Amino acid sequence: MDEKMSEKELEKMVTPKASGTERTEKANSIVKRHIVGSMAAGVILIPGVDALAVVGFQVKMLHSLCSLYGIPFSEKAGRSIISSLVGGLGASAMARASFGSLVKFVPLVGPLAGAVAMPIFAGATTYAVGKIFIRHFEGGGSIFDFSAERVRKDFLDLYKDGRDVASSLRKEKPDAEEKAPEQ
Numbered sequence: 001m002d003e004k005m006s007e008k009e010l011e012k013m014v015t016p017k018a019s020g021t022e023r024t025e026k027a028n029s030i031v032k033r034h035i036v037g038s039m040a041a042g043v044i045l046i047p048g049v050d051a052l053a054v055v056g057f058q059v060k061m062l063h064s065l066c067s068l069y070g071i072p073f074s075e076k077a078g079r080s081i082i083s084s085l086v087g088g089l090g091a092s093a094m095a096r097a098s099f100g101s102l103v104k105f106v107p108l109v110g111p112l113a114g115a116v117a118m119p120i121f122a123g124a125t126t127y128a129v130g131k132i133f134i135r136h137f138e139g140g141g142s143i144f145d146f147s148a149e150r151v152r153k154d155f156l157d158l159y160k161d162g163r164d165v166a167s168s169l170r171k172e173k174p175d176a177e178e179k180a181p182e183q
Contacts, residue, residue, distance in 0.1 A: 031130030034061035042119035084148035123166025128158035
């Protein structure tokens with residue numbers, strides 16, 4: 001994406017088209033908050049620790065979504081599903097993630113390169129995990145009847161959308177929109 005995505009375009013991507021319910025809005029807020037957190041975790045300079053922190057944010061997000069929808073949560077099942085979804089992205093995406101983490105070992109330029117690659121991957125996968133579970137829970141599903149194989153194509157599409165969302169969030173200036181009006 002060449003230009004910064006407008007706030008309206010970002011909201012369209014973060015908010016499912018079919019729902020305007022308060023619960024769905026809360027779910028989208030949970031996802032957005034965890035996208036930002038996982039992107040921050042992607043900047044952690046210690047290779048491997050960054051990936052563990054990202055998964056931690058994703059599991060916490062899934063727990064929050066389960067709570068919101070009144071669905072029992074299992075950390076073990078959640079970690080397994082997230083691993084299956086992210087692992088199913090294919091060699092290209094996984095290579096980018098590995099590069100983003102492992103390049104941090106290279107003195108001087110490594111941390112800089114990793115600080116660019118890993119946060120986008122982290123944000124995109126968190127977006128896709130959150131969105132796929134919102135759809136699943138809105139459809140009456142639970143964490144225990146979730147099939148990563150059934151949603152593989154949708155997850156890949158959401159991951160691609162998530163890269164744009166993460167890139168846009170990365171470019172946002174957090175304080176610019178929240179400035180108080182002059183008195």
